[in-house]
Amino acid sequence: MTLLFSSPLQGLRPVLVMESTTALLSLYASLCHHEETSQELSLKLSLLTDQLCVLVNDDSNPELALRAAGSLCATLAIPGLLTATNLDVIRSTLVRVATQESAPPVGAEHGDLLAAALRLNLPLADDVLSLLKEEICRGYHPTKTERVLRMSTACASNTLSLSFMLPSLTESFVSSIRDNRAPYQKLLAKYLLDVVCRAEKCGTTVHHAALLRSVVAAWIESLGSEQRTAAIEDFVEASLLVQKLAQMCSASDIREIYSTILETCLKANIPSQPLLLLVQSVICHMPRDAMSADERLVQLLSDGRLHDSSHLAGKCLAGLVNKLIAGDMEKVLQCLQSSWQPQWTLAKADLLLWVTKGLLLRGYPDLAKYTNLVRLVHRRAKEWLYSSKEQSDLMFVF
Incomplete structure (x- = not known):
């Protein structure tokens, strides 16, 4: 740890020091009881966390700042180590990176830091999440929205935070499809997929069928709008989300959703390319033996036109x-x-x-x-x- 306070760091040395620091803090968190630590070691750890809180906002060295965020993530798991000032620095850092255009890009370490705070039910996490939700409800911003959505994927690490954020993300996505706001639609689809995948990895519950029903209903409704000339390129990201959700749904749920899509196809006579993309996204990724033959669909798809x-x-x-x-x-x-x-x-x-x-x-x-x-x-x-x-x-x- 004393390496961090030595003479100016050169070359790869800062990265190596930060990697060692993160590994050491993670090991300390898993093996030691901080309450029983000697006063001397406790002081050194406090100095270390203070230094990390400085480095995490060092815009002149974004790589080092990201590594510092990773190290701070490890410190959250050490009860009693971080002071109120340290926690406030973490909160302000996450808010700044997520909402300010002049801040460095949101990195995976920032998302992991927020996710760790959410798992520990820290007040700073609730503050950040509430701000992110407000930004999402404000709608699309050409330079800020992707930052907000990237940080929002951390909500998948905790059931309560997911239930807090997912309705707003879903509602915004459905509205973006219906209102033909393609840039916002694409970003929301991309990060909703990230949320679903992260929730699966963390073991967090997602109601996949309900989400898929909402997406499919909005997709179909948008294609029926007379004001919209649908382009298949606008639905590529949404199709990836549908594919993942179709894989996660039960056979009974997917049959119900598929029947809705089928009726829409049959009414269309010659389905549009975006509608066929929806059919493909569901059929090709649903559970095997989840559907029975429908001669009407077979005849429609076999039409050379x-x-x-x-x-x-x-x-x-x-x-x-x-x-x-x-x-x-x-x-x-x-x-x-x-x-x-x-x-x-x-x-x-x-x-x-x-x-x-x-x-x-x-x-x-x-x-x-x-x-x-x-x-x-x-x-x-x-x-x-x-x-x-x-x-x-x-x-x-x-």
Whole structure:
């Protein structure tokens, strides 16, 4: 520890000193009782924490400031070490980094520091979280919002803090989709996904089905707005969030949500690309055997008019074949065969390749029982091929 107070640090030495300091403090927190520490050691630790509180706000050396935040995170676990002044410095540091444009970027160490304070139920954590919530409710700011959202992901480390923050994050996200505020929508989707993943890692409870229902409802509602020309690029981040939530939902919940999406697709006649992206995000990531065959959806997805460079219809078919209840497989394949007859086109050939991929994914690692299905589908496709007007373009597929 005395290294920290020696002559000016040069080169990599500051980083090495800070790493050693963090490791030492973490070890001390786990092995020692600070109340029983000698007066001399207690004084040195107090001097060390005071120095860390200075370094954590050193904007001239952002790397060292981040390392200091990591070391302070370790000190929070030592009861009685930090003074009221130290805690106030930590609070003001987190607020400054999260809300001031001139401050250094929010680092993982800042989030970990807030998360540790939340787990310990420190008053400073409640103060910071309340401020973050206020900033989120104010809406999008081009330079401040990402700072606020990045810091807000720390709420996932604690059940109470998550229940305090998640409704505001969800409401803001739903509103951003409905109001066509793409920049805000993308940021909120990105950091909501971070919250969900962090909660999973920390063992914090998230009501995945309720969140997914809200996202899906807003997504569908936005596509029905006459004032909006939906671009698929606006929904990429949201699709990643939907994928994660679909993985976490129970089979019964996902079936209910999927039925809502299905009805929307059928009403659309020819679904838009953003709507197909929603279908793909749910179907390809739901639990296996969570859905039964629906001939209406199969016929819709096998329509060659949906063929495009993004292959969304094909991906949806692959996901459908992969996740179907086992007894419905033949039913779906028969429906596909009838949809693709009598004229064979390049678009249908592309869809066939995606169906094949779905069959192979379903059979992995035991592919034997699906080999005959793949052969059957391709054999029949070859038979149809010779009556196609695009025969020369299709030969390469087979």
